[in-house]
Amino acid sequence: MSSAAVRSLVVVSAGLSQPSSTRLLADRLSAAVDRHLRATGIEPRLGVIELRDHAQDLANHLLTGFPSPRLQAALDSVLAADGLIAVTPIFSASYSGLFKLFFDLVERDGFAGKPVLIAATGGTARHSLAVEHAIRPLFAYLNAAVVATGVYAATEDWGRSGDAADGSLVERIERAARELSASMAAREPVTRMDKFADPVPFERNLHSS
Amino acid sequence: MQLGVFSVGDLTTDPVTGHEPSEAERIQAMVAIALKAEAIGLDVYATGEHHNPPFVPSSPTTMLGYIAARTERLILSTATTLITTNDPVKIAEDYAMLQHLAGGRVDLMMGRGNMGPVYPWFGQDIRNAIPLAYENYDLLRRLWREDVVDWEGRFRTALTGFTSTPRPLDGVPPFVWHGSIRSPEIAEQAAYYGDGFFHNNIFWPKEHVRRMVDLYRRRFEHYGHGPADQAIVGLGGQVFMRANSQDAITEFRPYFDHAPVYGGGPSLEDYMDQTPLTVGSPQQVIDRTLGFREVVGDYQRQLFLVDHAGLPLEVVLEQMDMLGELVVPVLRREFAARRAPAAPEAPLHPRVAAARAAQSSAAAAVTAGAAATSVEP
Numbered sequence: 001m002s003s004a005a006v007r008s009l010v011v012v013s014a015g016l017s018q019p020s021s022t023r024l025l026a027d028r029l030s031a032a033v034d035r036h037l038r039a040t041g042i043e044p045r046l047g048v049i050e051l052r053d054h055a056q057d058l059a060n061h062l063l064t065g066f067p068s069p070r071l072q073a074a075l076d077s078v079l080a081a082d083g084l085i086a087v088t089p090i091f092s093a094s095y096s097g098l099f100k101l102f103f104d105l106v107e108r109d110g111f112a113g114k115p116v117l118i119a120a121t122g123g124t125a126r127h128s129l130a131v132e133h134a135i136r137p138l139f140a141y142l143n144a145a146v147v148a149t150g151v152y153a154a155t156e157d158w159g160r161s162g163d164a165a166d167g168s169l170v171e172r173i174e175r176a177a178r179e180l181s182a183s184m185a186a187r188e189p190v191t192r193m194d195k196f197a198d199p200v201p202f203e204r205n206l207h208s209s
Numbered sequence: 210m211q212l213g214v215f216s217v218g219d220l221t222t223d224p225v226t227g228h229e230p231s232e233a234e235r236i237q238a239m240v241a242i243a244l245k246a247e248a249i250g251l252d253v254y255a256t257g258e259h260h261n262p263p264f265v266p267s268s269p270t271t272m273l274g275y276i277a278a279r280t281e282r283l284i285l286s287t288a289t290t291l292i293t294t295n296d297p298v299k300i301a302e303d304y305a306m307l308q309h310l311a312g313g314r315v316d317l318m319m320g321r322g323n324m325g326p327v328y329p330w331f332g333q334d335i336r337n338a339i340p341l342a343y344e345n346y347d348l349l350r351r352l353w354r355e356d357v358v359d360w361e362g363r364f365r366t367a368l369t370g371f372t373s374t375p376r377p378l379d380g381v382p383p384f385v386w387h388g389s390i391r392s393p394e395i396a397e398q399a400a401y402y403g404d405g406f407f408h409n410n411i412f413w414p415k416e417h418v419r420r421m422v423d424l425y426r427r428r429f430e431h432y433g434h435g436p437a438d439q440a441i442v443g444l445g446g447q448v449f450m451r452a453n454s455q456d457a458i459t460e461f462r463p464y465f466d467h468a469p470v471y472g473g474g475p476s477l478e479d480y481m482d483q484t485p486l487t488v489g490s491p492q493q494v495i496d497r498t499l500g501f502r503e504v505v506g507d508y509q510r511q512l513f514l515v516d517h518a519g520l521p522l523e524v525v526l527e528q529m530d531m532l533g534e535l536v537v538p539v540l541r542r543e544f545a546a547r548r549a550p551a552a553p554e555a556p557l558h559p560r561v562a563a564a565r566a567a568q569s570s571a572a573a574a575v576t577a578g579a580a581a582t583s584v585e586p
Contacts, residue, residue, distance in 0.1 A: 056475075063474035065390075066413050068483060196420040199393045199428065202401035206343045 007184050008045045009033060010081035014088040014099035015121075016052055022121045023050070025153045025173075026087040029119055032177030033085065033184075040185050047081070049074045051098050058101045067105070079110035080192060083117075083184040084144075086135070090122040090152075094134040103138060110192070111142035115183035117176050119151040128152040147179035210544045211555050212537055213253025214246050214529070215288040215445070215512040218266035221519035224467035228521070235265050236272070238522040242515070243276045245526055247283040249533025255286035255318065255512060260294075260327050263469075270303040277311035282568075284561070285311055288409075288512065289320025289388045292349070293341040294331035296365060300345075301352035301373040308378045313558030318386040318407050318443075319346060321395075337364070339394045346385075350402065353382035384556045386443055386510075389421070396421050400428030405441035405555065408505075411514055412470065414483050415504045418444070422505040439553050443510035444501050447486045449520075450531050454489035461488045468518035491535035498536075499543055507552035511540070 011030045015022030030046060037044045051058070057071040067075060078084060088099035118135045122128070131150035139146045151172045162168025216239055222229045230238070243254040256266045256273065266272060273285040285307070290300060300317075308315040321338050322328075328335040344362045351358050352373040361367040377383065386405035389395035390413060399406040406425040410418040426437035434440070449464075451457035458477065465477045465488075480486055487497040498511060513532065516525045557565065 060475040060479075064412065064471050064480070066417070066483075068475075068479070069414070069416075195393045196424050199397045199424060202343075202397050202432075205339065205394060205397075206347060 005042045006045060007037065007042050007082035007189060008047065008077075008080060009037070009083045009085070009184070010047045010049065010077055011085045012049045012051065012078065012087070012099075012102065014051045014096050014102070016089065016096075016098070018052075020089075020121075021153065021155070021158070022087050022089050024158075025119055025121055025151065026085060028173050029085050029087070029117060029151065029177060032173050033083070033117070033181050036177050036181035037184065040181065042181075042185055047077050049077070049102075051102050054102070055098060058098070058105065061105055062101065071105075075106055078106055080190055081114065082187065082190050083115045083180055085117045085119065085180070086139070087119040087121070088135065090120050090127040090130045090134075093127070094130055095120070095138070100138070103142070106142075108142055111139070111144045113187070114144050114190070115180055115187065116144040116146045117149075117151070117180040118146055119153070119176070121153050123155055125152075125154040125156070128154065145183060147176060147183055149176040149179055151176050210508075210541065210548070211252040211284070211443075211510040212540060213251045213255065213284070213286075213510070213512045214242065214515055215253075215255035215257070215286075216242060216266075216516050217257045217288075217514070218259065218264050219469065219517050220263040220265055221469060221517065223519040223521060224463045225519075226521070228519075230519075232265050238516070238525070239266065239272065240276060240279075241522060242525060242529070243283065243285075244279060245529045247280045249529055250537060251283070251533070253284045253286055253510065253512060255288040257288055258291055258320075259322075259324070260291075260330065261324050270307045273315070274307055274310055277307065277314065280314075282314070282564070284314050284316060284557075286316045286386075287318050288407075289318045289322075291322045291327070292319040292345050293321045293338050294327055294333050295345075297345040297349040298352060298365070298368075298371070298373060301349050302375075304383055305353065305373065305375050305377050308383055308558070309375055312564075313378050313381070313560040315558070316384040316386065318388045318405075320388045321392075333364070339392065340364075342395065343398060346387075346398070350382070350385075353377050379559060381558055383558070386441075391417075391421075393421070393424055396425040397428055400425050400434075400440070401432050403429060403432065403434035405443060405509070407443035407445075407510070407512075409445040410485050410501075411445040411447040412484060415485075419504050426506070438506060438549065438551065441510075441553065441555055442505055442508040443512065443555075444505065444508060445485070445512055445514060446498055446501070447484075447514040448494045448528070448532075449488045449515075450491050450494055450528060450536075452490060454493055457488050457490065464518040464520055491531055494532075494536050495539050495543070498540055499547070502544070502547060507548050509553065509555035 011026050013023045013026040034044050054071050057068040061067045088095040116139050120131050131152050153169050157169040162170030220235050246254045256269050258269050260267050269287050325335050358371050359369050386407040387395050387399035388407040408418050408421050426440045429440035430437040449457055449461040462477050487494050515528050
């Protein structure tokens with residue numbers, strides 16, 4: 001890998017309070033992925049999307065059918081990302097409504113094969129499997145390449161130390177970050193087809209029908 | 210430049226008075242609006258086509274035929290004709306008949322509809338929306354251009370030795386626009402045939418509108434119909450006016466806030482900022498509309514939406530009076546002044562074009578006669 005290799009890494013955080021533990025987890029994950037990518041000679045370009053900032057625009061998009069310019073930029077950056085870290089609080093046994101609203105509005109086609117790290121926060125460890133039974137199927141539907149390790153952080157995890165081999169939050173963050181960076185490094189950078197610049201020629205569609 | 214109005218034909222309770230119009234009332238209101246369009250000197254009236262409540266216009270040629278009988282010069286059009294779920298054979302017949310009755314004052318805008326169940330109600334599958342639009346329109350064109358058609362396709366029964374009657378008036382098929390908000394495939398289709406492309410930009414930001422129209426123009430040239438600036442473009446617009454812009458905003462806000470398409474969503478101010486919706490003074494409407502030309506270049510047809518969201522008919526007719534007195538004359542003058550000399554006009558049926566030419570030369574003769582009279586001692 002040449003030193004000029006650049007990959008975009010986008011973090012989507014659905015935390016609501018400021019500061020939020022969801023954002024805290026997102027930042028720990030992105031810092032770890034950043035470190036692993038740099039270790040393999042890749043320069044990450046990091047973008048962070050706080051969904052709270054887009055809450056009104058997301059509802060408006062759902063109702064009117066088009067995004068505000070600011071939301072459009074956020075949606076575009078997710079589609080253009082070489083890797084994605086998606087973090088949500090767990091509400092009522094699943095991802096938050098705000099988190100789902102955002103991913104409802106991203107074009108599904110843009111996710112095929114995209115490396116994604118999924119993570120969640122919650123009050124207690126009782127909700128930890130929501131990562132596996134709620135978040136992972138959402139990204140499976142989007143055809144994303146979700147890395148094997150999903151990270152769940154309960155409040156109590158923030159009061160424990162850990163190292164790279166003990167199953168703690170610190171260890172899980174490291175493992176997931178290593179998986180995401182390896183998956184990103186193994187893939188060509190995303191190039192997006194512009195259907196307005198390069199339309200499907202008319203006769204191909206006419207005769208395929 | 211053609212200026213006109215288009216109606217969705219929604220049956221919406223007036224959020225201010227609570228009045229629920231009946232279907233009878235709404236249908237008559239649509240007719241009154243069309244007649245008003247002719248009275249104030251607009252060029253085009255276009256009706257939507259829908260097959261589900263709360264919309265009334267399921268049968269556009271019945272309505273347009275009635276309007277044709279009561280008007281002299283208005284061009285009657287659609288916004289849109291469902292090319293996906295109507296039988297193209299019936300479209301060919303119905304609109305050729307309308308064309309004869311209206312003396313050529315007819316064109317159509319093809320669209321795909323926006324309500325999922327309409328497809329299965331008419332025996333189709335929404336996943337085939339684009340292939341249906343492509344195949345059905347290709348057949349429709351042939352039915353108007355070839356006296357005897359042998360045809361086989363995927364979506365309707367084959368035709369052998371079929372002649373669609375009546376034949377188009379004087380052998381000239383109605384001009385066709387293709388309307389789409391977000392599908393590049395439809396801009397591509399319009400470009401392929403050298404037909405018109407209408408972007409109903411009233412729901413969308415201008416950057417998107419620009420990309421769609423650019424695609425259409427570029428591909429129009431690619432398919433050999435002439436330079437990109439010769440392509441035929443139409444746009445929507447949505448206005449509410451009062452002499453004082455704050456009065457317009459105060460009066461329109463409850464209609465905006467409860468409108469089926471954007472109610473409960475963005476504020477009126479944000480929506481005006483992001484789309485062509487203009488609520489304000491006649492001058493603001495003029496400035497905004499002239500600004501569309503900066504986005505898409507010289508274009509050929511501007512249709513305004515004035516009668517939706519439960520606005521009472523009296524208010525709509527007042528709006529149209531303002532449009533006719535204060536907006537349309539200025540738009541005609543300013544669009545003409547800014548227009549590139551080579552920019553085309555939207556195609557008219559030869560009979561309509563001839564009538565227009567006769568009318569304007571008669572008007573010129575009257576003006577010249579009046580001038581001559583005035584210099585006599």
